[in-house]
Amino acid sequence: MINSLDTSSKKQKVIVMIPAYNEEATIGKVIRDVPRKVNGIAEVEVMVMDDYSGDKTAEVAKRAGADYIFKQKQNVGLGVNFKKGIDMALKLGADIIVNIDGDGQFDSKDIENLVRPILRHEADMVTCSRFLNPNMTKNMPWLKKWGNRRFTNLISRITKEKFTDTQCGFRAYGREAALRLTLKGKFTYTQEVFIDLIEKGMRIKEIPLKVVYHKKRDSKISGNLRKYGFKSLGIIAKATRDTKPLDFFGMPALVILFLGMIGGGVSFVYWLIYHATTPVRTLFNVSVFFMIFGLALGILALIADMMKTIKTTQDEILYRLKRQDVENSEILNKLNGGIERVDNHIRKTNGGKLGEDVRVRRSVR
Ligand SMILES: Nc1nc2c(ncn2[C@@H]2O[C@H](COP(=O)(O)OP(=O)(O)OP(=O)(O)O)[C@@H](O)[C@H]2O)c(=O)[nH]1
């Protein structure tokens, strides 16, 4: 149970979101272990995002007591499913959204620890770190640890903050952080969230939580490490380009321009001394190319920086629209009471699209 909370704030509603793809073997226990009574929390609900599983994930989840089950009509990928889940949870009135994987690697009971810093207003997003305490990752494969460290170092450099685990799916998002998220990646979302939220001034806190690696487990996201590496790098590169365009284009531009100027300077001095270009002609040509390319890249950096200003404004507009939409949903929810009306509202506000590819239903307990 959570103690010494800020009692001035209203009681919060937590929605525990579980992205699931063929998790019939484990999802039941994950749902049953979710603590439904937490000090400082008015309500804890479970929402399963079933990404077109071929097994009985949805049925098992329903039997285990899931409050909402969203079924995609085709496999849309973890990143897309996550974004949709965040939007849904906000519209269902969540003050805090907890994401936990459906594979049973995390302990649902740790949800209490995860939401605590948000309840105490110490963080906007809290993420599990599997590496703050080395005893918690005893049986994690070394290659996964190594890959995780590389990605985590990269994200720390990009965000200029020190993190120890940027890939963990077990996280709690306060409403403000959830509303501010604008993600683009389809395959995954874990690292992109760090870049996006830090750029928007959100506070991210890591807490050590244990993870279990079953021997026969088949990782669906990072099982193929090469595919995972390339796809994740692509998502990180795009997010960095959009949030830090001066670093992304400007740094290489400066290096290339500098090399070009050195080469050009050397050839020019040679020409001044010997009045000949023959041995340094290639150096001169390459240097001119470098200088032109560096300048072009520099101009691109400035244009991209202007576009970032537009993006920042658009993100702010989007945030305000989403907040308004969520507040309207809450009012409708209170007036109408119940998921049927909320579902109708979601259909209306999205021109029917959301209603077409997502089925919402309240499970019978
Ligand atoms: N929505 C959605 N969820 C998926 C998909 N693939 C996997 N998941 C879920 O995403 C969560 C994480 O997947 P894992 O296979 O454990 O991947 P991982 O956690 O990166 O890998 P490990 O570190 O080895 O556990 C699980 O709950 C999966 O069911 C997918 O295509 N769509």
Ligand SMILES: [Mg+2]
């Ligand atoms: Mg996992």
